[in-house]
Amino acid sequence: MPYVAKDFGKLVGMDGFSETLLKNHFTLYQGYVANTNKLSDLLGGMLAEGKTATPEYAELKRRFGWEWNGMRLHEFYFENLGGKGPLDPASRLGKAVAAEFGGVEKWEADFRAAGAMRGIGWVVLYQDKLGGRLFNQWVNEHDVGNPAGAVPLLVMDVFEHAFMVDYGLKRADYIAAFFRNVNWKAAEARLS
Template sequence: MFELRKLPYTKESMGDFLSPITFDFHYGKHHQTYINNLNNMIGNTEFEKSDLFDIVTRSNGGIFNNAAQVYNHDFYWDCIAPTSSELSSELKDTLCNDFGSLESFKEAYLKSATGLFGSGWCWLAYNTSIQKLEIIQTTNANTPITEGKIPILVVDVWEHAYYIDHKNARAVYLEKFYEHINWKFVSEAFEWAKKEGMNSVRFYMNDIHKKA
């Protein structure tokens, strides 16, 4: 059985970025529902005893949707923090090389997240085949790992992620998101992506959802 992960901060810690009420709904209801649905769906199937990585990468339909949303939300919570932190020099240099400058990356990332139609996610992912970072939009529950690309940053642009606090002003939410990026976590995710490839994603999921 999978369980809802613990948040690495309090729900009161995000100031005018995310309110406690948003956490009550987004984390306490939406994320919990994906956990509940996944547990209910995998009973008496080939995935009953599988780890989350295998479910996300091998399933489809409703099982995939809920498993992927568990992972997507897990990762999102780690990508934000009450206060921003410093990028590693390795990540900073790579962003500058791949996007021209840190400011150019920010502009491209927020433009992509703002322009994503409907519900979904905007990622920064490491493409091991070309050894570059890419900005990737996915809709609904989709995630770059099904394409063999390794997430290092994500923002949730489903309306339930921001509507309580920012109404339909997605761009305002995204600017505040950028001020709250946990660059320490993102830098570590990038380091592990380069060292371990897709295994870094499995390690991440298994660390959160330890099997009894």
């Protein structure tokens, strides 16, 4: 059964994100969904034909992680947008990050600092399912840097396509707009 791109059109009109930027971003996401489906079909066909020992199969198998993670990370990102206001320190997520980082403000400063680092990628607040701990992680490429067994709670896209149309090189302004629009309930719902 193929993956279906989700409709995130409700985000259009969100403060700090132009319609052009969002629609371009949605189109990019839809490409990840389409490519995930194409690769699934190709790999399934090669498996059925006994072509798994070929270099083509190996490269498609490697590429699948890029496309699939690109699809999922964008879904997490769009799903944790559309809210208003700061993280409530009294919420379950607020208490969890305060316990781990020594305060909501310290956690947010760390998350923002990771987002401001040079380079392209993602910043993700993860929860280690086994240890229960929370940590902010830089993910360079979709398929590199995702810690095994960790669950993404809050995802911020810091590839240029996420902000250049509206903010040019002013990544800090984009990060401020991101924080004005976090849907904290969606992020908290991912917390176990």
